[in-house]
Amino acid sequence: MQENNLNLRQKFRQEDYTGTTAGMAADYVQANVVILPVEYAFDFLSFCQANPKPCPLIAISDVGDCALGNIAVELDIRTDLPSYDIYRNGVYEQSCHNINSLWQKDFVTFLIGCSFSFEQSLLDNDIKLRHLEENKNVSMYNTSIMLKRYGFFKGSMVVSMRPMLASDAIKAIQITGSMPKVHGAPVHIGHPEAIGIRDLSLPDYGDSVNLYQYELPVFWACGVTPVAVIKAAKLPLAITHTPGCMLITDIKNHRFYN
Amino acid sequence: MQENNLNLRQKFRQEDYTGTTAGMAADYVQANVVILPVEYAFDFLSFCQANPKPCPLIAISDVGDCALGNIAVELDIRTDLPSYDIYRNGVYEQSCHNINSLWQKDFVTFLIGCSFSFEQSLLDNDIKLRHLEENKNVSMYNTSIMLKRYGFFKGSMVVSMRPMLASDAIKAIQITGSMPKVHGAPVHIGHPEAIGIRDLSLPDYGDSVNLYQYELPVFWACGVTPVAVIKAAKLPLAITHTPGCMLITDIKNHRFYN
Numbered sequence: 001m002q003e004n005n006l007n008l009r010q011k012f013r014q015e016d017y018t019g020t021t022a023g024m025a026a027d028y029v030q031a032n033v034v035i036l037p038v039e040y041a042f043d044f045l046s047f048c049q050a051n052p053k054p055c056p057l058i059a060i061s062d063v064g065d066c067a068l069g070n071i072a073v074e075l076d077i078r079t080d081l082p083s084y085d086i087y088r089n090g091v092y093e094q095s096c097h098n099i100n101s102l103w104q105k106d107f108v109t110f111l112i113g114c115s116f117s118f119e120q121s122l123l124d125n126d127i128k129l130r131h132l133e134e135n136k137n138v139s140m141y142n143t144s145i146m147l148k149r150y151g152f153f154k155g156s157m158v159v160s161m162r163p164m165l166a167s168d169a170i171k172a173i174q175i176t177g178s179m180p181k182v183h184g185a186p187v188h189i190g191h192p193e194a195i196g197i198r199d200l201s202l203p204d205y206g207d208s209v210n211l212y213q214y215e216l217p218v219f220w221a222c223g224v225t226p227v228a229v230i231k232a233a234k235l236p237l238a239i240t241h242t243p244g245c246m247l248i249t250d251i252k253n254h255r256f257y258n
Numbered sequence: 259m260q261e262n263n264l265n266l267r268q269k270f271r272q273e274d275y276t277g278t279t280a281g282m283a284a285d286y287v288q289a290n291v292v293i294l295p296v297e298y299a300f301d302f303l304s305f306c307q308a309n310p311k312p313c314p315l316i317a318i319s320d321v322g323d324c325a326l327g328n329i330a331v332e333l334d335i336r337t338d339l340p341s342y343d344i345y346r347n348g349v350y351e352q353s354c355h356n357i358n359s360l361w362q363k364d365f366v367t368f369l370i371g372c373s374f375s376f377e378q379s380l381l382d383n384d385i386k387l388r389h390l391e392e393n394k395n396v397s398m399y400n401t402s403i404m405l406k407r408y409g410f411f412k413g414s415m416v417v418s419m420r421p422m423l424a425s426d427a428i429k430a431i432q433i434t435g436s437m438p439k440v441h442g443a444p445v446h447i448g449h450p451e452a453i454g455i456r457d458l459s460l461p462d463y464g465d466s467v468n469l470y471q472y473e474l475p476v477f478w479a480c481g482v483t484p485v486a487v488i489k490a491a492k493l494p495l496a497i498t499h500t501p502g503c504m505l506i507t508d509i510k511n512h513r514f515y516n
Contacts, residue, residue, distance in 0.1 A: 166447045173428055174435040174443060185432060189424045190448050194472040214452040 005248050006073050009080040015097045018082045020244035026120050027253055029182075030246035031058055032112040032223040033081060034230065035099070035239040038063050041108040043151030047229070048110070050148035054157050054225035056113035056181045058251075064105040072249045077109050083242035085227075090234030095242050102239065113182035114223050114246055115160060117253045121175050127168045136207035137244070138162065140222050144196025145187065147225070152233040159187060159219040161200065163211040169218050176220065181256040188219040195219065205243075263506050264331050267338040273355045276340045278502035284378050285511055287440075288504035289316055289369040290481040291339060292488065293357070293497040296321045299366040301409030305487070306368070308406035312415050312483035314371035314439045316509075322363040330507045335367050341500035343485075348492030353500050360497065371440035372481050372504055373418060375511045379433050385426045394465035395502070396420065398480050402454025403445065405483070410491040417445060417477040419458065421469040427476050434478065439514040446477040453477065463501070 005025050011017045021030055036044055041063075048055035061068050066077045079098045086093045086102065115138070119129060131138045138160045145157040164172060169189060177185035188195050200217060201208045205224055211217060230238045241247065263283050269275045279288055294302055299321075306313035319326050324335045337356045344351045344360065373396070377387055389396045396418045403415040422430060427447060435443035446453050458475060459466045463482055469475060488496045499505065 166449060166452065167445070170431055170435075170443050170445075170447060173431040177428075177432040177435075185428050187425070187428075189428060190474045191424060191472045194424065214449045216448045 005250050008248050009072065009075065012082045013076065013079040013098075018097050018245075021082060021246045021248055022116065022244055025248045029058065029249045029251040029253055029256060030114045030116045031249055032114050032226065033077070033241040033247050034110040034112065034226055035077070035107050036110070036230075036235065037104065037237065038106045038108050040152060040233075040235055043153055044110065047148075047150040047153035048112070048226070050150055051225070052180065053184055053187060053221035054147070054223070056183060058111040058113055058181060058249075060111075061109040063108055065109070066103075068109060068111070071111065071251065072247070077247070078103050081241050081245055081247055083245040085240050085242050087231060087235070087238045087240070089236060090231045092231075099239055102237075111247060111249070112223055112226060113256070115183055115220060116246065117182040117256055118176045118179050118220075120253055121179065122172055125171060125175055127164065127172055130163050130209045131207065134209050136209060138206050139200070139203040139209055140205035140224055141197045142204045142228075147229070152235070153229050155225075155229045155232050157187065158205070158222045158224040158228055159195070160206070160222040161203075161217050161219050163209065163215040164218050165215055169216050172218060179256050183221045183223070186218050186220050190216050192217055263508050266506050267330065267333065270340045271334065271337040271356075276355050276503075279340060279504045279506055280374065280502055283506045287316065287507045287509040287511055287514060288372045288374045289507055290372050290484065291335070291499040291505050292368040292370065292484055293335070293365050294368070294488075294493065295362065295495065296364045296366050298410060298491075298493055301411055302368065305406075305408040305411035306370070306484070308408055309483075310438065311442055311445060311479035312405070312481070314441060316369040316371055316439060316507075318369075319367040321366055323367075324361075326367060326369070329369065329509065330505070335505075336361050339499050339503055339505055341503040343498050343500045345489055345493070345496045345498070347494060348489045350489075357497055360495075369505060369507070370481055370484055371514070373441055373478060374504065375440040375514060376434045376437050376478075378511055379437065380430055383429060383433055385422065385430055388421050388467045389465065392467055394467060396464050397458070397461040397467055398463035398482055399450075399455045400462045400486075405487070410493070411487050413483075413487045413490050415445065416463070416480045416482040416486055417453070418464070418480040419461075419475050419477050421467065421473040422476050423473055427474050430476060437514050441479045441481070444476050444478050448474050450475055
C-alpha cells in the first residue's frame with residue numbers, strides 16, 4: 001500500500017494531478033499542512049497544544065527539513081502535495097503546485113490531523129455522510145467558540161457539520177471520541193445558535209447540505225481553524241495545503257485510535 | 259467498605275430501613291432485581307441477552323440459591339432489599355420488606371445493572387444531573403422503541419431522560435458508552451417525538467424536571483423496562499425490587515468500565 005501512496009505523491013510531484021485527495025488512500029491518514037518560518041514556530045506549536053481539537057498535531061519537521069522522518073516514504077514536502085496556498089501578510093496570494101522557489105532554510109512544517117480519517121471510520125461503521133451522498137464538500141462554519149490565544153495566534157473555532165439521526169450521532173460521538181488525533185469527539189450537537197451559527201443553510205466554507213426531520217446537526221472542530229488563525233496573524237509569509245488537497249501519509253488510520 | 263455495605267444490607271434485613279437506596283454506597287454497583295420461577299428463567303434470560311441496553315445482566319443465581327456467590331458478602335436475597343414488589347398474573351399485589359414466606363425452591367434471581375452507577379460516573383466528571391439538583395426522581399417515559407421478543411417477554415423500551423447542554427451530552431455519551439453493564443450509551447438524544455414521546459413534561463414514571471435553553475434531552479435505556487415487560491407477560495408470580503430500593507452489591511462501579 002505504501003507503494004501506492006508513494007505513486008500518488010510522485011504523481012503530485014510531477015504535477016500530473018493537482019486536485020483534491022478526497023477518497024484517495026482511504027485507509028491512510030491525510031494531513032493538513034502548515035509551513036512557517038521558525039520565528040513563528042514556537043508560538044504556533046504552543047497554540048496547537050492549547051487547542052488540540054481544531055489543531056491535533058501529527059508531526060513537526062526539523063527546521064529546514066523537507067522529509068519529515070518516517071511519515072511518508074521518500075517525502076519532499078516542497079513538491080508532494082497536489083496544490084499549495086501562499087499567504088503574505090495574511091492575504092491569499094496564489095495557489096501553486098510546488099514551493100521549490102519559495103523554500104527557505106528556516107521553514108518548519110506542521111502536520112495536523114484531518115477529518116478524512118474519522119469520516120472513513122464513520123463509513124466503516126455504516127454511518128452515512130450527507131455531503132458525500134450529495135457529492136458536495138462538507139459544510140463549515142465560523143463559530144463563537146473562542147480559542148486559547150498563544151502569542152501571534154488567536155481567534156475562534158471553525159467547525160464542520162454533518163447531519164445525523166440521533167442513533168448515528170451517538171455512535172459517531174463514541175467512534176470519534178476515540179480518535180483525538182483527528183479532531184476527536186464533536187464540540188457541539190443540536191443547537192447551532194448556541195455556538196453562534198445563525199443559519200445552517202449558509203455555511204462560511206464548503207457547501208450547504210440537506211437536514212431532514214429528526215436529524216441533529218453534529219459539529220466537529222475543523223482543520224480550517226489553523227488556516228483562519230494564520231491568516232488573521234498576518235505573518236509575512238505562510239504556506240498551507242490548498243483546501244482538500246492534503247498530504248497523503250503512510251500512517252494507517254487505525255493507528256490513530258486511542 | 260464492604261463492611262459498610264454489609265451493615266446497610268443487615269439494616270434492611272432487620273427492617274430498620276425500608277426506603278430508597280439512592281445516594282448510598284456511592285462507589286458500589288446497585289442492581290435491579292427480578293425473581294422468577296425457573297419455568298420462565300430461560301425465556302427471560304434470552305430476552306435480556308437480546309436487549310442488553312435496557313436489561314444489562316450482572317448476575318444470575320443458581321435455581322433456589324439465595325446467596326448469589328461473591329456479589330455481596332453474607333447476602334440473603336429474601337431479606338436484604340429494603341422493599342420488594344409482588345406481581346401476580348401481571349398485577350401489582352403489594353410491597354413487602356422480606357419475601358421469606360413467598361420463597362420457592364424453584365426461584366431464580368436476576369441482577370440487572372442500574373443507572374445509579376453511571377450517574378455516579380457522570381457526577382465524578384462534573385456533569386450535573388437536573389433531577390438530583392431539583393431533588394426529584396429521574397423522568398422516565400414509555401417509548402415506541404420496540405424490544406426484541408423472546409418467548410413470554412416482549413414490549414417497548416422505557417427510557418430515563420436527563421437534560422444537558424451539548425458539551426455535557428457529548429461527554430456523557432463517551433462516559434456511559436464505556437459502561438455497557440449499566441445501560442451503556444444513550445439510545446436517543448434531541449427529538450423526543452422521534453421515539454414516541456409527545457410531552458416531556460408528562461413522564462410515565464418519576465418526576466418532570468426543567469429543560470432550559472440550548473439543553474438537549476438525553477435518553478438512556480432504563481431498568482424499569484424489564485419490570486414493565488414482566489408485568490405484561492402476566493406470569494403467575496414474579497418479584498422485583500420496589501423502584502429505587504435496589505440491591506447494594508460489593509462490586510465497585512469502576513469494575514463496570516469496559
